[in-house]
Amino acid sequence: MISEDTIVAISTPIGSSGIGIVRMSGDKAFVIARKIFSPSSRTKVSWTSSFKMYHGWILDPETKEPVDEVILSLMRAPRTYTREDVVEINCHGGLVPLRKILEICLREGARLAEPGEFTKRAFLNGRIDLSQAESVLEIVQAKTEKTLNLAIKSLRGELSNHILSIREEMIDILSILEAEIDFAEEEIEILPEKEKEKYLDNLIQKLENLLDRAKTSQVYREGIKAVIAGKTNVGKSSLLNTLLERERAIVSHIPGTTRDTIEETINIKGFPVCIIDTAGLGIAKNPLDEEGAKRTRNSLKMADIILRMGDGSSSLEKEDEKVFATVKELKKQTLLIINKIDLPQRINKNKLREIFPHLHPVEISATQGSGLGRLKTEIANLILKKITPTSEDLMINMRQKNCLEKTKKCLIRAKEGLENNLSVEFLALEMREGIEHLDELTGRSLGEEVLNRIFSRFCIGK
Ligand SMILES: Nc1nc2c(ncn2[C@@H]2O[C@H](COP(=O)(O)OP(=O)(O)OP(=O)(O)O)[C@@H](O)[C@H]2O)c(=O)[nH]1
Ligand SMILES: [Mg+2]
Incomplete structure (x- = not known):
């Protein structure tokens, strides 16, 4: 065209x-x-x-x-x-x-x-094809080198090639099924049932492998959200600024300086990490405190990782315990940070150990920048726990993942149909639908509206 x-x-x-x-x-x-x-x-x-x-x-x-x-x-x-x-x-x-x-x-x-x-x-x-076109957008928007590498692989057609080979196999099976439908009256079975089952299992396995790779690429592409939480004045905004290497958030000795949540993305060992600074959780003294705390709780709900911060230079207070309780309830991956280690230490570490027996605190000074190396390593370790990166990683976006999942469902239904002795027509139907979903992925068959929606995410001139 x-x-x-x-x-x-x-x-x-x-x-x-x-x-x-x-x-x-x-x-x-x-x-x-x-x-x-x-x-x-x-x-x-x-x-x-x-x-x-x-x-x-x-x-x-x-x-x-x-x-x-x-x-x-x-x-x-x-x-x-x-x-x-x-x-x-x-x-x-x-x-x-x-x-x-x-x-x-x-x-x-x-x-x-x-x-x-x-x-x-x-x-x-x-x-x-469409998956390659989408990778162009990923390249333009890549936040880290790893994301860029993954997007380049897609642009060079790695995902497309996998899809193409799965599609070929499905077409082969479909043509056999259709031949069996044509010869239905003679009751000729070209491919024995056991063989059909083997083919289906193999295809399902291949799709699962691709979907597994999607889990990793999602973290590489979209990164994770790390929320800094702690009572007022412990140095949350100072940590955000130090990590960003610029004065993004207002820092002051007055408790309750940060009222809103502030988000910025940084690169930690190749992962895009969205660091979210929050209003201190504590005892609300006025409606503004309450609104701030509400926003903090909402951010915590969306967090992948919580950076729970305490002030090493002051003893644990009631407000600290309130924050601990809120964080513990969420049962999310948590890093315990003790800030202000440049000052004389008053925090009761034994009590901390009692509350969080499995967490080893990372000690830092946000204003002097000490301990940041270890903090970054610990954050990266938590991310690595979520994923197992390999050289096999592939970038698969939500839309593509959806198509793969739909194809997999068709194959599973076909397999169940086989087990329940359903007709060959039924198997052929599932196979055809599965192929259609793969064609949606590569853009072989896709409505104008969906296409426009995909390309509208690009910038003008690309
Ligand atoms: N000595 C020392 N002071 C620090 C450190 N980190 C922060 N501070 C000081 O602690 C005060 C509070 O810092 P902020 O970063 O505003 O604390 P916050 O947790 O964001 O406070 P709220 O926004 O009020 O919840 C400021 O005066 C900072 O300069 C540190 O590592 N060492
Ligand atoms: Mg602050």
Whole structure:
């Protein structure tokens, strides 16, 4: 499907930068470029060339005035990102030149691209399947190197290849089942029941393996939520700031400084960890305290890990016990942190040991930065407990996981049907539905609406 429209967009972030790129894709891309580009004196442009770059100027065709000095890249279909003719204009990365060049392209007949439309065209024109298109988004949004590696694997087609091979096997079985339906009257059984069962088991196992890999990739992709909880003034906001290496949250000696929850993501040993600073839990003295505490409790409910913080320089108080009780009730993975170890210590460690017999506190000084290495190691260890990373890891997003799960359900129903002597027609039906779900995953069969929803998550120009 080669689209009629020629699309254009600014493909680099808006702001001041060394260069900015305006990208065009479609039949008219070269025609428009020819009208607006004037090569520098000794340059001769071969408009039939592909993957060539030319130095020159963009001229406004209406006024003949130069707009910016640029490098023009010409890429001829079909060996391009979208499989259409693509032109990229590298201009200076200021908002005005970029906007002006975009405006001229629009005036000359291009249309403003929708979010993700370049990648959507790559998919619709068959260069990549849907799971690869989605991995482009993962690459753009990757928060850590590990996520990037996983997304690159997907873009190179690793998930697609697995799906393709499972699909092939299902088609093989389906064709045998259909032959058996055709010969139903002769009661010919091409594949004995035991064999069918073996095939189904094998397919279910393969899907389960893929789904297992999804568990790991989810943590790598989305990371985990770590909530810092403790009574007021123990140094929760100070820890957030130290981990971020900037003054994100207000810190003060006045108890109750933080009222709202503050979230920031950092990279801990390759995992994106969303650190959430909360209002201190304690005895509410006014409605604001109460609202803050409510938000803290909500964050705690969503937490994957709780960083339970105590102040080493003060003895345990009633408020501490209240926090302990709240955290214990949640039965979540918890790290016990004792802060302010740079000051004389008053905290009763024996009592702490009684309350949390299985936790070894990590001692830190949030303001001086000591103990942070160990804290990060402990957080990473808790994450590793949740997953078992291997070189086999694959990135599978929620949508893809859903499709895999639906296929697996069809295969399980088919197997149960086999055990209960249901007709071959029934098995064929389940098999066909299972294949359809795999096709949804790769985008072989998917409604326009779902497609639009997927690509709308991309940025404009991608
Ligand atoms: N000496 C020392 N002081 C610290 C340390 N961490 C925090 N403080 C101080 O303790 C006070 C409270 O710190 P915050 O980070 O605002 O504490 P908080 O837990 O966020 O407090 P609330 O937002 O009120 O719940 C500030 O004066 C900090 O400078 C530390 O490791 N050592
Ligand atoms: Mg605070």
